[in-house]
Amino acid sequence: MDSHELDFIKKLANNYRKELFEKFVEVGQGHPGSTFSMLDIVTTLYYGGYMDYRKDSNRFANKLLISKGHATVALYPILKHFEIIPKEDWDNWGKGLPTQLRVFGNVSIPGVDMTSGSLGHGVGVGAGMAIANPHNHVHTIISEGELYEGSTWEALLFVAHRQIRNMTIFIDINNLIILGKTDDCLMLNSIREKLSGFPFDLYSVDGHNPNSIAAALDAEAYQPKIILCNTVKGKGFSLMENKPEWHYMQAITPEQIEQCRKEINDATA
Amino acid sequence: MLQRDAFIEEITKKLETDKDIYFLSADFGAAALDVLREKYPDNFIHCGISEQAMIDIATGLALQGKKVFCYAMAPFISLRAIEQIKTGPSLMDLPICIMSVGIGIGYADAGPTHYITEDFACLRSIINCNIYTTADAGTARRLANKLLKNPEFSYIRFDRHDQPELEVTNFTTDLDYRVMSDTVTEDKVLVIGSGKMAHIVKKAYDEQPEKIFGVDLIHAKPFPKTLLNAISVAKGVIVIDEQTPSGSLGAAVMEACADNDIIKKIKTITIPEMYVFENGGREYLLNKLGLNKDNILKTLNDHF
Numbered sequence: 001m002d003s004h005e006l007d008f009i010k011k012l013a014n015n016y017r018k019e020l021f022e023k024f025v026e027v028g029q030g031h032p033g034s035t036f037s038m039l040d041i042v043t044t045l046y047y048g049g050y051m052d053y054r055k056d057s058n059r060f061a062n063k064l065l066i067s068k069g070h071a072t073v074a075l076y077p078i079l080k081h082f083e084i085i086p087k088e089d090w091d092n093w094g095k096g097l098p099t100q101l102r103v104f105g106n107v108s109i110p111g112v113d114m115t116s117g118s119l120g121h122g123v124g125v126g127a128g129m130a131i132a133n134p135h136n137h138v139h140t141i142i143s144e145g146e147l148y149e150g151s152t153w154e155a156l157l158f159v160a161h162r163q164i165r166n167m168t169i170f171i172d173i174n175n176l177i178i179l180g181k182t183d184d185c186l187m188l189n190s191i192r193e194k195l196s197g198f199p200f201d202l203y204s205v206d207g208h209n210p211n212s213i214a215a216a217l218d219a220e221a222y223q224p225k226i227i228l229c230n231t232v233k234g235k236g237f238s239l240m241e242n243k244p245e246w247h248y249m250q251a252i253t254p255e256q257i258e259q260c261r262k263e264i265n266d267a268t269a
Numbered sequence: 270m271l272q273r274d275a276f277i278e279e280i281t282k283k284l285e286t287d288k289d290i291y292f293l294s295a296d297f298g299a300a301a302l303d304v305l306r307e308k309y310p311d312n313f314i315h316c317g318i319s320e321q322a323m324i325d326i327a328t329g330l331a332l333q334g335k336k337v338f339c340y341a342m343a344p345f346i347s348l349r350a351i352e353q354i355k356t357g358p359s360l361m362d363l364p365i366c367i368m369s370v371g372i373g374i375g376y377a378d379a380g381p382t383h384y385i386t387e388d389f390a391c392l393r394s395i396i397n398c399n400i401y402t403t404a405d406a407g408t409a410r411r412l413a414n415k416l417l418k419n420p421e422f423s424y425i426r427f428d429r430h431d432q433p434e435l436e437v438t439n440f441t442t443d444l445d446y447r448v449m450s451d452t453v454t455e456d457k458v459l460v461i462g463s464g465k466m467a468h469i470v471k472k473a474y475d476e477q478p479e480k481i482f483g484v485d486l487i488h489a490k491p492f493p494k495t496l497l498n499a500i501s502v503a504k505g506v507i508v509i510d511e512q513t514p515s516g517s518l519g520a521a522v523m524e525a526c527a528d529n530d531i532i533k534k535i536k537t538i539t540i541p542e543m544y545v546f547e548n549g550g551r552e553y554l555l556n557k558l559g560l561n562k563d564n565i566l567k568t569l570n571d572h573f
Contacts, residue, residue, distance in 0.1 A: 118356045124322045128329020154322035
């Protein structure tokens with residue numbers, strides 16, 4: 001990926017931030033903190049050539065599972081851009097008009113590969129998909145909070161044992177869960193040390209830097225990859241950044257809306 | 270022959286021509302499974318003692334069009350993995366077959382952690398989950414072929430032990446149930462059982478065929494409509510079920526009758542709502558808890 005492409009992805013991600021922010025305001029609910037923390041990862045995957053786009057069918061041959069299902073909305077503007085999700089569905093959402101879209105992802109939505117919302121399923125489902133499709137790649141994004149779910153560790157054991165190399169697991173580490181910092185609520189760290197006992201190739205990246213994400217994706221791997229993405233919950237908006245309450249959409253004043261718009265416009269300029 | 274062996278043998282036969290079949294086990298074995306995994310190692314997946322991950326892995330395989338059979342001990346593949354069963358095959362409408370071994374108090378010598386006296390109620394509440402219970406190896410073999418031909422989201426309940434063939438052959442064409450005599454009349458009581466309980470129903474029927482219309486109910490969810498026709502003709506119904514009362518087979522019969530405006534006297538024989546710590550083997554416990562032929566006949570004579 002050259003610098004021109006990286007600039008393009010950065011700019012695109014911020015445009016999607018802007019679009020998603022307006023939609024969150026319109027819908028009045030959802031999970032902006034978690035969505036904005038992984039937005040740069042999904043933008044890199046879709047526009048960095050990691051999803052194997054097939055123009056003839058207007059579909060992606062590779063799979064992307066959003067195990068942290070509350071953040072699936074990050075995909076919607078991207079899938080709209082590819083005309084996989086009809087523009088009308090996006091426009092109608094939040095206006096009380098018919099739409100396929102909702103806060104949590106569902107396989108009934110075009111381009112969404114897994115129904116999610118309950119945490120801890122993505123690694124296992126991804127493993128099954130990867131076995132079924134050895135010639136395609138499965139990307140699974142989990143939140144660090146999903147490391148609290150036993151089923152995640154069950155599935156990690158499985159992926160490690162079978163050395164499923166056509167699967168990449170991203171862990172979105174923004175250090176927050178609903179009630180506060182992960183290490184205050186129930187310590188997860190060191191995630192890297194915990195995972196280092198498994199036969200995975202581990203990478204730690206800045207989860208908001210497409211260059212860093214792409215470098216980990218491009219690195220030659222000898223074992224299944226886990227990419228530890230250090231991120232900021234609510235990235236892009238000072239109102240939300242590192243604020244656990246912005247896990248959920250909050251009441252927002254007109255002044256705050258203008259401030260958010262200004263910040264994202266400045267970043268996009 | 271064990272029901273699970275008969276079922277797995279049919280899967281193994283089918284694997285010769287259909288490599289889209291995957292058999293997943295959470296560290297649970299069978300003689301027939303030894304053959305399957307030896308012959309088709311690429312189609313057998315050991316998931317570890319991880320029932321939850323097993324259902325998730327099955328979901329991923331099924332999302333890609335594979336035909337998946339998940340296999341484990343009944344108490345663990347049912348309740349421990351029930352949320353995965355909801356979010357995977359149920360919510361995404363996937364034809365995963367869940368093979369559950371050792372229903373009721375089949376693991377009598379093991380104790381209450383290994384009993385499963387509520388799986389029917391729990392799985393019955395999962396949307397679109399077909400529930401099958403087999404009474405013998407012959408039925409298991411027929412069911413395997415049905416599901417291999419047309420896979421569907423199903424929870425299949427096998428007995429732990431070898432049960433003799435029931436010697437009742439008039440299955441309904443869709444394998445919903447089989448009956449122990451030709452016609453039901455208004456002077457007969459329909460006595461319904463599934464799995465091992467169907468054998469107890471048969472014993473009661475053999476003793477009083479003039480009073481009983483015996484049914485081995487195989488496909489209990491969705492409840493077979495044609496069986497409702499028989500219920501509407503009969504004098505009443507007795508349901509015997511190796512489960513606790515809430516949501517049991519008896520409750521399913523009552524709901525089906527209520528939904529179809531059928532008003533009949535219905536009596537249920539179930540395991541009482543309690544954990545059984547006393548041991549003595551399955552037959553001892555079933556007799557002590559009243560799940561036997563004598564209690565069916567007593568219920569028949571006392572209430573009908």
